[in-house]
Amino acid sequence: xxxxxPLSPEVNAAVDAILEAxxxxxxxxxxxxxxxxxxxxxxxxxxxxxxxxxxIGDLSLSELSDRIRAQNSTVTxxxxxxxxxxxxxxxxxxxxxxxxxxxxxxxxxxxxxxxSVEPMEMFRAALDELSGIExxxxxxxxxxxxxxxxxxxxxxxxxx
Amino acid sequence: xxxxxPLSPEVNAAVDAILEAxxxxxxxxxxxxxxxxxxxxxxxxxxxxxxxxxxIGDLSLSELSDRIRAQNSTVTxxxxxxxxxxxxxxxxxxxxxxxxxxxxxxxxxxxxxxxSVEPMEMFRAALDELSGIExxxxxxxxxxxxxxxxxxxxxxxxxx
DNA sequence: GCAAGATGTTTCGCGTGCGAAATATCGATG
DNA sequence: CATCGATATTTCGCACGCGAAACATCTTGC
Numbered sequence: 240x241x242x243x244x245p246l247s248p249e250v251n252a253a254v255d256a257i258l259e260a261x262x263x264x265x266x267x268x269x270x271x272x273x274x275x276x277x278x279x280x281x282x283x284x285x286x287x288x289x290x291x292x293x294x295i296g297d298l299s300l301s302e303l304s305d306r307i308r309a310q311n312s313t314v315t316x317x318x319x320x321x322x323x324x325x326x327x328x329x330x331x332x333x334x335x336x337x338x339x340x341x342x343x344x345x346x347x348x349x350x351x352x353x354x355s356v357e358p359m360e361m362f363r364a365a366l367d368e369l370s371g372i373e374x375x376x377x378x379x380x381x382x383x384x385x386x387x388x389x390x391x392x393x394x395x396x397x398x399x
Numbered sequence: 400x401x402x403x404x405p406l407s408p409e410v411n412a413a414v415d416a417i418l419e420a421x422x423x424x425x426x427x428x429x430x431x432x433x434x435x436x437x438x439x440x441x442x443x444x445x446x447x448x449x450x451x452x453x454x455i456g457d458l459s460l461s462e463l464s465d466r467i468r469a470q471n472s473t474v475t476x477x478x479x480x481x482x483x484x485x486x487x488x489x490x491x492x493x494x495x496x497x498x499x500x501x502x503x504x505x506x507x508x509x510x511x512x513x514x515s516v517e518p519m520e521m522f523r524a525a526l527d528e529l530s531g532i533e534x535x536x537x538x539x540x541x542x543x544x545x546x547x548x549x550x551x552x553x554x555x556x557x558x559x
Numbered sequence: 560g561c562a563a564g565a566t567g568t569t570t571c572g573c574g575t576g577c578g579a580a581a582t583a584t585c586g587a588t589g
Numbered sequence: 590c591a592t593c594g595a596t597a598t599t600t601c602g603c604a605c606g607c608g609a610a611a612c613a614t615c616t617t618g619c
Contacts, residue, residue, distance in 0.1 A: 253538050254523050258428065260541035265425040266468055267548055268418065273577090282604065301567060308426055313606045315569055320604075337567040337614045363414050365547040369540065377540045378413055380533050381420035387525040388427055433607090442574060461597065473576045475599055480574075497584045497597040 268362060279354045284309075284317050286354065289326065292343045293351035297330070299338045326350065428522060439514045444469075444477050446514060449486065452503045453511035457490070459498045486510065 269283060276286035284307065291306055292298065298306070304314045318341055321327045326347040332338040343351065366374060429443060436446035444467065451466055452458065458466070464474045478501055481487045486507040492498040503511065526534060 253534055254526050257526065257534075257538050257541060258522060260538070260545045261421055261424055261428075262468065263545050264421055264541070264548065268421075284605070299567080300569095308422065309605085310607055311568060312570080312608075316605070319569095335567080335615070339568065362418060362548065365544055365551060366414050366417065368547055369543065373540050373543075374413055374417075376536050377544075378417050378420070380529065380537045381417060381424070383533075384525055384529065384537075385420045385423050387528055388424065388522065391525060444575065459597080460599095469575085470577055471598065472578075472600080476575070479599095495585070495597080499598065 275354065279350050281350070281354075285321055285326070288317060288321065289343065289347055289351045289354075292327070292341065293348065297340045297342045299332070299340055301338070303341055435514065439510050441510070441514075445481055445486070448477060448481065449503065449507055449511045449514075452487070452501065453508065457500045457502045459492070459500055461498070463501055
């Protein structure tokens with residue numbers, strides 16, 4: 240809503256530093272996921288999908304897209320390649336024939352069990368070294384921040 | 400370093416939430432950059448490159464890669480397309496003929512001036528709504544976290 | 560029951576993004 | 590000065606990742 244005022248320089252510096260840190264953490268987390276996935280001859284996104292399906296069972300393609308925060312068209316491609324490798328099956332739903340349910344195959348389950356290590360182990364360890372208070376603060380502030388951004392995005396789109 | 404112990408469930412939940420928030424913020428920041436870039440018929444990375452070159456002048460391809468945290472091979476592609484559009488020039492360095500310096504063209508500069516809005520305006524606004532204390536805390540904790548991860552990555556790579 | 564719109568998925572074209580191998584040049588060592 | 594290892598960039602093949610358009614199926618209004 241209220242259009243952002245020009246901010247003071249030191250705030251800008253802090254913002255830059257915060258964004259820098261977030262970018263770094265994100266990049267690193269992705270790199271690590273990829274590295275873990277490689278041990279099972281998977282790509283990062285594929286490992287994510289396998290783990291999700293292992294934990295919560297079949298999902299429609301759209302539900303899966305929501306989970307991993309990607310567009311349907313992206314997930315279609317990922318599932319194509321996983322199906323080709325025999326990791327998942329596409330099962331047309333009988334109730335609504337538009338929807339496709341994605342199901343882990345035996346091979347897929349085997350792989351999921353094999354890579355039991357959580358991809359985020361390193362982050363967990365790093366976070367664990369923070370004090371309990373710091374953890375709580377971090378979560379609180381990040382959540383608040385995410386919520387604000389979400390609101391702005393949601394009802395924004397009016398001003399340049 | 401000490402191998403990570405299995406962590407308690409509530410810590411795991413907090414970690415998941417924190418990672419979730421970071422993922423969200425990152426994704427959103429990227430989406431916003433893209434949207435801003437679109438106004439100038441640029442892609443997200445291209446806008447980033449244009450803005451960097453505007454602010455600090457010519458850079459070698461490697462220096463540019465470092466700045467935007469991407470591999471050289473990725474940046475080669477980005478610069479290829481930008482050169483095709485007449486936004487930048489490749490200038491072979493005379494001192495060291497291996498290096499290529501990337502230089503904004505007049506057209507590139509014009510575009511950079513045109514998109515004067517900071518892509519991160521929305522984040523700045525969101526962060527600005529946090530209290531000063533929260534901002535400081537967030538920065539402190541994120542920095543600490545990034546540093547820890549960095550250390551782990553740096554001297555890790557020993558255990559499975 | 561059927562036309563019109565809504566919803567779920569795929570297709571297409573394009574732009575990243577990466578790692579490994581190729582290429583070009585530099586610098587040091589003999 | 591020939592060669593060998595280091596450094597800068599490009600090429601290649603592949604896997605995302607997106608938005609727009611196409612397609613299939615469902616639902617609603619009539």
